[in-house]
Amino acid sequence: MSEITGLALRSPLKKSLRSREQIRAHVIQEMNEDKNTAERYASARSAEAFGLLPKGFDLDSFMIDLLTEQIAGLYDPKAHEFYVADWIPIDDQRRVMAHELTHALEDQHFQIEAWEKAARPNDDGELARESVLEGSAMVAMMEYLLQESGRSLKDLPDIDPAMLVGDMDETPTLKKAPPFIKDALIFPYLDGMTFSAAVLKPSGWAALPGIFAKPPVSTQQIMHPSLYNSGKVPSPLSLPSLEKTLGLDWVKLEENSMGEFGWKEVLKQFLGEARAKPLSAAWDGDRYAVYEQKQTKHLLLITRERLASREQAERFFAQYSEALEKKHEQRNNLFRKPDFFSFDTQDGGVFLRCVENECVTLEGGDRALFLKFNKELQWPPLPEQPKVLAKEVEEIATRTGDGMTSRGPLSGQLSQGRHFAPTL
Numbered sequence: 001m002s003e004i005t006g007l008a009l010r011s012p013l014k015k016s017l018r019s020r021e022q023i024r025a026h027v028i029q030e031m032n033e034d035k036n037t038a039e040r041y042a043s044a045r046s047a048e049a050f051g052l053l054p055k056g057f058d059l060d061s062f063m064i065d066l067l068t069e070q071i072a073g074l075y076d077p078k079a080h081e082f083y084v085a086d087w088i089p090i091d092d093q094r095r096v097m098a099h100e101l102t103h104a105l106e107d108q109h110f111q112i113e114a115w116e117k118a119a120r121p122n123d124d125g126e127l128a129r130e131s132v133l134e135g136s137a138m139v140a141m142m143e144y145l146l147q148e149s150g151r152s153l154k155d156l157p158d159i160d161p162a163m164l165v166g167d168m169d170e171t172p173t174l175k176k177a178p179p180f181i182k183d184a185l186i187f188p189y190l191d192g193m194t195f196s197a198a199v200l201k202p203s204g205w206a207a208l209p210g211i212f213a214k215p216p217v218s219t220q221q222i223m224h225p226s227l228y229n230s231g232k233v234p235s236p237l238s239l240p241s242l243e244k245t246l247g248l249d250w251v252k253l254e255e256n257s258m259g260e261f262g263w264k265e266v267l268k269q270f271l272g273e274a275r276a277k278p279l280s281a282a283w284d285g286d287r288y289a290v291y292e293q294k295q296t297k298h299l300l301l302i303t304r305e306r307l308a309s310r311e312q313a314e315r316f317f318a319q320y321s322e323a324l325e326k327k328h329e330q331r332n333n334l335f336r337k338p339d340f341f342s343f344d345t346q347d348g349g350v351f352l353r354c355v356e357n358e359c360v361t362l363e364g365g366d367r368a369l370f371l372k373f374n375k376e377l378q379w380p381p382l383p384e385q386p387k388v389l390a391k392e393v394e395e396i397a398t399r400t401g402d403g404m405t406s407r408g409p410l411s412g413q414l415s416q417g418r419h420f421a422p423t424l
């Protein structure tokens with residue numbers, strides 16, 4: 001692997017075969033060292049607020065099962081040791097070792113754990129760095145496998161990622177994983193591999209130190225290597241603080257950036273992959289915050305997105321308002337203007353507003369809170385919402401025959417839309 005990557009082995013490595021139980025124990029240990037219980041709770045509830053995980057989903061247990069099942073080998077940067085699962089066939093063990101050895105060599109030269117964590121607290125940037133680590137290890141592994149047939153990566157017009165993940169689908173836990181978990185698991189390997197192959201192609205592995213010296217800053221750069229090469233970095237966005245307005249009964253669980261990958265997942269969840277892809281590619285920066293009511297555990301989500309242009313913001317408005325309707329099947333008091341959209345649900349109000357090339361959302365709060373949010377952003381005043389008279393509500397309900405909050409004719413389709421077929 002040193003020959004392939006050009007990275008010399010600086011110190012000897014330990015290798016061991018591990019049983020499934022040992023790998024499971026390692027997964028649990030890693031999970032605890034990576035984030036504490038409160039941080040993991042915050043991540044899971046934030047994903048829930050975006051609609052990426054079902055309510056009350058036990059993310060920790062699920063991830064432990066999934067990783068124990070998926071991990072064929074791993075490199076432990078703390079122990080400078082790599083493990084190979086003892087239940088995989090000998091032929092596959094060589095493939096796994098090629099991958100893990102690349103991690104080990106990169107670690108000896110670039111201290112991969114510290115390098116990856118240096119992106120914190122930016123989640124999107126950290127996922128981008130993880131994609132470099134996994135992606136470059138995939139490329140090196142591919143080269144190792146190709147060597148046997150006397151070919152190299154340059155002989156391939158393009159890598160077909162499907163050949164690598166072909167068997168990933170088959171494990172029982174991955175099969176029942178929410179689409180977001182599956183995509184997030186595969187992203188660093190697949191998109192990371194495409195990225196690494198693209199960046200390494202012109203001058204080969206000699207370009208690797210350059211990637212560590214100038215890491216991609218976002219999943220957008222991973223998904224579009226040309227934006228890494230051109231150095232596209234959106235200027236940061238900030239969110240107004242709502243802590244004071246919300247009062248002491250609320251706690252902020254998380255504030256971070258979803259990035260293009262995260263938004264693609266959110267849009268895909270409700271609108272499908274074909275619509276999510278071009279829409280999320282217009283991402284030009286975002287920020288979100290999730291608050292939780294201490295007693296009721298009620299969630300409040302606010303987001304702010306910058307799109308590539310005003311036209312893209314208009315498209316986002318039209319399509320995300322549809323996504324929000326799909327997300328909240330039970331709703332009433334729907335109010336729609338060209339740049340402002342809101343409705344009420346049992347869990348509070350839902351608001352979407354776009355001004356120029358930016359959009360904001362609020363879910364789980366009331367209009368007064370959104371007014372405050374709007375004011376803090378120094379955006380123009382909101383359109384007045386007409387007072388709906390009880391009599392009118394009754395009339396509408398009688399006319400449509402199903403009442404304003406009942407499940408309309410679309411509801412069957414809507415709930416089906418959340419169980420779309422996995423893409424891989």
Ligand SMILES: [Zn+2]
Nearest residue numbers: 099103134137
């Ligand atoms: Zn790896």
